[in-house]
Amino acid sequence: MSRTNNGGLAKADELYRERSKRARELKAEGKRIIGYFCCYLPLEILTAADLVPFRIMGDVGEPITRADAYLETIICPFIRSCFDLTLKGKYEFLDGLVIPNTCDGFEYSYTIWRYYLNLPFYHFLDIPHKVDPSSHLFFRAALKDLKEDLEEFSGREISEHSLVEAIQIHNENRDLIRDLYELRKLSPPLLSGTEMIQIIVSALSLPVAEANELLRSIVRGVKQDKVLDREKGTKKEKPLTHPVRLLLYGGEVDNIAFFQLIKDCGADIVMDDMCLGTRQFWREVEISPDILQGIASAYLEQTMCPRSCREEGAQKRFEYLVQYARDFAVDGAILDIPQFCDTYEFDVPDVRDLLQRSGFPVLHIEDDYSLSGMERLRTRVQAFVEMVKDKS
Amino acid sequence: MEVSRQKTTAAHTLETAREIRLLSKKMYASAHEAKKQGKKIAWTMVCIEHSILKSLDIVAIYPEHWGALCAAKKREISFLEKAESEGFLGTCNYCRLTLGFACLWQETGTMPPDAPDGGLPEPDMLIANTECCDPRYKFFQALARYKNVPYYFYDVQWPPPRGEVKSYYIQYNIAQLKQFIASLERETGRKMDWGRLEENVNLEYETLRVWSDVYQMRKRIPSPMPSEDHFAIIVPYWYMTYEPETLPFYKRLRDEVRQRVENKRGVIPEEKYRLLWNSGLPPWHNMWLFNFLESLGAVSVMETVLYPGDPLETGKADLLEKMVWRNGKRWHWVWGRHTEEELVELIKEYKVDAVITHALKSCRSTTIGMIHEGNAVRQMAGIPTLYIQSDMVDSREYSEALIKRQIEDFIETIETYKRRGGK
Numbered sequence: 001m002s003r004t005n006n007g008g009l010a011k012a013d014e015l016y017r018e019r020s021k022r023a024r025e026l027k028a029e030g031k032r033i034i035g036y037f038c039c040y041l042p043l044e045i046l047t048a049a050d051l052v053p054f055r056i057m058g059d060v061g062e063p064i065t066r067a068d069a070y071l072e073t074i075i076c077p078f079i080r081s082c083f084d085l086t087l088k089g090k091y092e093f094l095d096g097l098v099i100p101n102t103c104d105g106f107e108y109s110y111t112i113w114r115y116y117l118n119l120p121f122y123h124f125l126d127i128p129h130k131v132d133p134s135s136h137l138f139f140r141a142a143l144k145d146l147k148e149d150l151e152e153f154s155g156r157e158i159s160e161h162s163l164v165e166a167i168q169i170h171n172e173n174r175d176l177i178r179d180l181y182e183l184r185k186l187s188p189p190l191l192s193g194t195e196m197i198q199i200i201v202s203a204l205s206l207p208v209a210e211a212n213e214l215l216r217s218i219v220r221g222v223k224q225d226k227v228l229d230r231e232k233g234t235k236k237e238k239p240l241t242h243p244v245r246l247l248l249y250g251g252e253v254d255n256i257a258f259f260q261l262i263k264d265c266g267a268d269i270v271m272d273d274m275c276l277g278t279r280q281f282w283r284e285v286e287i288s289p290d291i292l293q294g295i296a297s298a299y300l301e302q303t304m305c306p307r308s309c310r311e312e313g314a315q316k317r318f319e320y321l322v323q324y325a326r327d328f329a330v331d332g333a334i335l336d337i338p339q340f341c342d343t344y345e346f347d348v349p350d351v352r353d354l355l356q357r358s359g360f361p362v363l364h365i366e367d368d369y370s371l372s373g374m375e376r377l378r379t380r381v382q383a384f385v386e387m388v389k390d391k392s
Numbered sequence: 393m394e395v396s397r398q399k400t401t402a403a404h405t406l407e408t409a410r411e412i413r414l415l416s417k418k419m420y421a422s423a424h425e426a427k428k429q430g431k432k433i434a435w436t437m438v439c440i441e442h443s444i445l446k447s448l449d450i451v452a453i454y455p456e457h458w459g460a461l462c463a464a465k466k467r468e469i470s471f472l473e474k475a476e477s478e479g480f481l482g483t484c485n486y487c488r489l490t491l492g493f494a495c496l497w498q499e500t501g502t503m504p505p506d507a508p509d510g511g512l513p514e515p516d517m518l519i520a521n522t523e524c525c526d527p528r529y530k531f532f533q534a535l536a537r538y539k540n541v542p543y544y545f546y547d548v549q550w551p552p553p554r555g556e557v558k559s560y561y562i563q564y565n566i567a568q569l570k571q572f573i574a575s576l577e578r579e580t581g582r583k584m585d586w587g588r589l590e591e592n593v594n595l596e597y598e599t600l601r602v603w604s605d606v607y608q609m610r611k612r613i614p615s616p617m618p619s620e621d622h623f624a625i626i627v628p629y630w631y632m633t634y635e636p637e638t639l640p641f642y643k644r645l646r647d648e649v650r651q652r653v654e655n656k657r658g659v660i661p662e663e664k665y666r667l668l669w670n671s672g673l674p675p676w677h678n679m680w681l682f683n684f685l686e687s688l689g690a691v692s693v694m695e696t697v698l699y700p701g702d703p704l705e706t707g708k709a710d711l712l713e714k715m716v717w718r719n720g721k722r723w724h725w726v727w728g729r730h731t732e733e734e735l736v737e738l739i740k741e742y743k744v745d746a747v748i749t750h751a752l753k754s755c756r757s758t759t760i761g762m763i764h765e766g767n768a769v770r771q772m773a774g775i776p777t778l779y780i781q782s783d784m785v786d787s788r789e790y791s792e793a794l795i796k797r798q799i800e801d802f803i804e805t806i807e808t809y810k811r812r813g814g815k
Contacts, residue, residue, distance in 0.1 A: 069763070069767075070764055071763065072751060074751070074754075075760050101552075103526055108756065110552050111731075112761065115732075124555065126549050126551065126561075129529060130546070130547040130568070132571070134564055135547065135564075137563075141560035145558070309522070309529050311543075340482055342484060342527045345481055346483060346527070346531055347534070348479045348481075349537060
């Protein structure tokens with residue numbers, strides 16, 4: 001597929017490779033940069049405070065050399081990698097950190113982050129594990145605490161008006177990402193899994209207004225490319241390839257190496273349920289009379305993370321995954337389960353069985369958040385893709 | 393003292409500690425009998441408000457304790473392997489063991505033959521809360537694959553160490569308890585007897601008050617009670633809280649320890665080194681480890697895990713609010729969530745020469761923070777820390793030769809620190 005109209009994709013590629021570049025520029029201009037993890041932090045609140053949210057990520061290509069002096073090896077490898085990078089000064093541009101209480105890894109390492117990394121601002125955000133009326137109220141109160149802490153830090157009141165504006169711009173951000181996902185329903189998808197992860201990683205490294213501008217240009221460019229390709233298709237043109245279509249269920253998969261490996265094996269990730277994917281963006285915040293409650297409820301209800309313990313049985317809890325798989329006409333699914341992650345591990349058999357019963361072959365792999373196991377993974381993915389092709 | 397190479401269970405110092413095996417056998421026998429009598433059985437874990445279950449005549453049985461029992465009896469491997477074959481890989485081994493057990497039970501239709509103490513009686517419900525760790529609430533959700541019974545759980549939110557306990561934490565935790573009680577009322581067809589609940593809460597408080605007297609006496613030199621006995625005598629408080637023998641048990645324990653203090657009877661003839669067991673659950677499959685330490689003159693005199701902390705007088709009139717505050721303090725203590733300063737204070741109070749931590753392959757909530765705490769203890773208290781690694785249930789993770797060697801080397805380190813007066 002030609003990419004002649006896609007300066008946006010080229011920009012995303014550039015940002016992906018140097019994702020802290022814009023944050024450093026903004027810092028030099030006097031903006032304050034707040035690092036965060038996970039999908040539960042309402043970015044609207046940071047944006048409304050005129051702070052720049054910056055999603056912290058690790059680096060699968062960087063061996064962990066410093067973190068082991070402070071953090072145990074049986075902790076989530078993503079958290080270890082992030083901590084290692086901060087110890088090495090890769091995030092020295094941050095003015096603060098918001099750590100969510102999403103899992104034991106973050107809950108029990110919070111005091112360690114605080115102890116060893118001297119940042120002007122820290123906030124630990126408690127998040128209910130249940131999703132019921134009292135949980136909604138609790139989360140609203142926790143967000144009010146966060147808001148007040150940010151106001152004190154920034155020296156700026158977060159008004160209702162600024163929150164409304166922030167909700168609107170973040171809703172637009174999520175709409176734009178969903179527009180890009182729609183393009184992956186086509187066969188072959190107009191955006192590869194590699195391209196999609198580059199776009200998402202770069203978008204999460206920019207202030208939301210700049211991210212939206214980038215996303216709009218990518219959407220325009222990809223759609224224009226599609227028109228051009230169709231026109232070319234009437235002339236001599238090699239057939240478009242149709243990779244095996246896969247759904248990715250997992251945690252923090254943020255490096256193109258994984259997606260490229262999938263592609264090399266004749267498949268592509270066309271849909272997902274993961275932290276840097278639908279879990280972050282499949283959400284709409286309504287502007288309610290109680291704005292903060294509206295934000296709290298949207299994030300609590302609409303974030304489909306295993307750490308939220310919903311009361312329904314497995315069939316009902318995971319039926320959205322089956323729907324994703326059908327909507328995107330996937331041929332199979334990969335469960336990329338973070339190593340040492342208790343919340344994911346207990347769900348694996350139920351997710352696997354439900355997808356298989358629904359007719360989707362499943363490959364279950366354990367992700368140690370490093371490049372070292374890639375060749376072993378290649379063998380397994382190749383075998384899986386061949387099996388899926390034979391089946392279909 | 394000669395220590396047998398083949399021995400894996402601990403030799404206890406206290407007479408009361410030696411009573412525990414009989415008591416725990418009785419616990420399982422009673423649960424099986426209760427099932428036969430048609431009483432409601434709940435599989436649950438520690439840190440639940442047991443008083444609520446007791447007050448609604450729900451008989452609680454604990455996969456956690458049963459996992460430790462399987463490990464002590466060396467019967468854990470078949471259950472763990474079954475769980476692994478089902479796809480439950482690197483998570484809590486208490487939970488994986490029970491999942492494997494439940495799967496085998498379902499597949500064969502009969503109680504697995506190597507299940508110690510008759511196994512666990514069939515549950516009528518599964519009960520959890522979100523306190524302490526993630527496996528606690530996720531595990532019972534996964535158990536629904538093998539046990540088609542209702543699952544009731546409630547959320548507990550508490551700020552991190554040094555965090556302010558704001559009123560919305562208390563309000564939320566109370567609301568969650570109320571919902572939980574309402575669910576159990578529907579399940580059992582009974583209404584909560586609040587007077588009975590208050591009696592049970594007070595009984596638990598009284599038991600803890602007696603227990604805490606013992607832990608004050610453990611500050612004495614020589615130590616009257618070692619850690620291997622602590623890990624035995626926790627059973628009645630956590631798992632048999634409201635049984636008629638529990639409070640008398642802790643009173644007998646207190647009397648025995650007081651007598652030892654008065655007669656200056658230590659654990660070993662010459663207590664050269666006093667250790668603090670920090671945070672990690674012990675290796676239930678190899679508790680002789682503590683006797684090995686004692687053979688080298690080292691006694692583990694105190695622990696920061698599975699002791700609920702001294703009883704908290706909340707000054708609150710509302711029963712649920714009282715329970716929430718006490719639970720918050722208990723949670724802070726029972727899972728080793730001490731601040732660096734609290735650890736140093738404990739080290740001073742118990743006159744500790746060194747700290748030993750047991751990092752667990754399958755338990756993140758007790759293990760994360762051990763390295764940091766070791767760093768802090770060295771820096772702030774000037775004493776060394778030994779970091780050993782295995783698992784609380786899975787004996788495949790335990791290397792006897794390695795751990796013995798680490799301990800022997802560590803004893804030399806402690807000796808060096810003592811000669812130098814610290815650092």
